[in-house]
Amino acid sequence: MNVWIAIGATVVGCYAVKLAGLLVPAGALERPVVKRLAALLPVALLAALTAQQTFADGQTLVLDARAAGLAAAAVALLLRAPFLLVVAAAVVVTAGVRAMGAG
Amino acid sequence: MTDRTVLEDADIGAKTDRAVVRDALGVGVAVGLSGFAFGVTSAGGGLTLLQTCALSLLVFTGASQFALVGALAAGGSPFTAAAGAFFLGVRNAFYGLRLSQLLALPRAVRPFAAQWVIDETAAVALAQPTRRTARLGFVVTGLSLYVLWNLTTLLGALGAEAIGDTDAWGLDAAGPAVFLALLAPMLKTGTERAVAGLAVLLGLGLLPVLPAGVPVLLAALAAPAVLWADGRRRVGQGETR
Numbered sequence: 001m002n003v004w005i006a007i008g009a010t011v012v013g014c015y016a017v018k019l020a021g022l023l024v025p026a027g028a029l030e031r032p033v034v035k036r037l038a039a040l041l042p043v044a045l046l047a048a049l050t051a052q053q054t055f056a057d058g059q060t061l062v063l064d065a066r067a068a069g070l071a072a073a074a075v076a077l078l079l080r081a082p083f084l085l086v087v088a089a090a091v092v093v094t095a096g097v098r099a100m101g102a103g
Numbered sequence: 104m105t106d107r108t109v110l111e112d113a114d115i116g117a118k119t120d121r122a123v124v125r126d127a128l129g130v131g132v133a134v135g136l137s138g139f140a141f142g143v144t145s146a147g148g149g150l151t152l153l154q155t156c157a158l159s160l161l162v163f164t165g166a167s168q169f170a171l172v173g174a175l176a177a178g179g180s181p182f183t184a185a186a187g188a189f190f191l192g193v194r195n196a197f198y199g200l201r202l203s204q205l206l207a208l209p210r211a212v213r214p215f216a217a218q219w220v221i222d223e224t225a226a227v228a229l230a231q232p233t234r235r236t237a238r239l240g241f242v243v244t245g246l247s248l249y250v251l252w253n254l255t256t257l258l259g260a261l262g263a264e265a266i267g268d269t270d271a272w273g274l275d276a277a278g279p280a281v282f283l284a285l286l287a288p289m290l291k292t293g294t295e296r297a298v299a300g301l302a303v304l305l306g307l308g309l310l311p312v313l314p315a316g317v318p319v320l321l322a323a324l325a326a327p328a329v330l331w332a333d334g335r336r337r338v339g340q341g342e343t344r
Contacts, residue, residue: 003150005181006171006175006181006185007161007171009182009185009189010158010168010184010188013185013188013189013192014162014163014188014189015162017192017193017195017196018195018196018218018220020199021198021203021217022200022202022220023203024200033330035197036330037327037330038193038194038197039194040295040298040329041190041326042166042191042285042286042289043286043298043302044299044301044302044322044324045187045191045319045322046283046285046289046299047298047299047306047325048302048303048305048306048318048322048323048325049279049306050286050303052177052307052318053173053278053279053282054276055307056307058178059315060311061310061311065273065276069273069276069279069280070280073276073280074283077284077287086283086284087137087281090279090280091272091273091276092273093273095273095274098270098273
C-alpha cells in the first residue's frame with residue numbers, strides 16, 4: 001500500500017510540473033536565479049543518487065562490486081560510448097567482479 | 104523556373120524531415136531500450152509487475168522512476184521517496200517553458216503533450232531550426248520513446264522475475280550507471296562540479312545517520328549553497344576591482 005501511495009504522489013507531482021511548464025506564461029520563471037537553480041538541482045540530486053546507489057547497503061557505506069561497475073561506466077562515458085553501452089559496461093563488470101568472488 | 108524552385112524546396116524539406124525522423128528515432132530507440140534496465144531494477148527492488156508498469160506508463164521520466172524505486176528499496180518512506188522523484192522531475196517544467204514557445208501547441212493539446220516533455224524530446228525538438236521540424240522531432244521522439252520504454256519496462260520486470268537474483272547478474276549497477284550517464288553531460292563548468300562534489304559528500308555523509316531518502320533531499324541543498332557561494336565570490340571580485 002505504501003508503494004502505491006509513493007507511486008500516486010510521484011505520478012501527480014511529475015505530471016503537474018511537466019504541464020506547468022507548458023501552461024505558465026513565458027517569462028514567469030525566466031529569472032536568472034531560478035533558471036540557474038533549476039539547472040543545478042538535477043546535478044546535485046543525480047550526483048547524490050549515483051554515490052548512494054553505488055556505496056550504500058541499507059544505511060551502511062560499503063565498497064563492493066558496484067564500485068567497479070560504476071568505474072567502468074565512467075570510462076565508457078569518457079570514451080563517449082552510447083548510453084546503452086555505458087549501462088551495459090557497469091552491469092557486465094559488476095557481474096564479473098561478483099563472479100570472481102569479490103564483493 | 105518557379106516550378107523547379109518549388110520542387111527543390113520540397114526536396115530539401117523532405118530530406119530535412121527524413122533527417123529529423125532519423126535523429127528522433129535514434130534517440131527514442133536507444134533510450135527506449137533502457138526501460139529494460141528500469142524494469143529489472145524496479146522488480147529487483149521489490150515492486151510488483153503492475154507497480155513497475157504503472158510507473159513507466161504514468162510517470163514517464165526515467166531519473167525520477169529510478170530514484171523512486173531506489174529509495175523504496177532502501178526502505179525510505181513513501182513521501183521522502185516521492186519527494187526525491189518529484190524534485191528530479193522539476194527540470195521538465197523548464198523544458199516545457201522553452202518547448203511551449205517553440206512548438207506553439209493549441210491549449211487543448213497541451214495536457215496530452217505534457218506527458219512527453221522530458222530530457223530526450225526537449226533535446227531533439229530544441230535542436231531543430233523550424234517550428235515544423237521541432238514539432239516532428241518532438242512527436243517522433245516522444246512516441247517511439249514512450250512505446251519502447253513501456254514495452255522494455257514490462258520485459259525487464261518479467262525477466263527479473265524469471266532470473267530471480269538480479270544482483271548476481273550485476274543488474275543493481277544499472278541504476279547508478281543511468282544516473283551517471285545523465286549527470287556527465289551536465290558537468291560543464293566548475294560550478295556544476297562543485298555542486299556534484301558537495302552533493303556526494305552530503306548524500307554519503309548523512310546516509311548512516313538519517314532515515315532513508317532524507318539524505319538525498321538534503322544533498323539537493325548543494326545547488327543553492329554553491330549558487331550562493333558563487334554569487335558572493337562574484338560580488339567580492341567586483342568590489343576589489
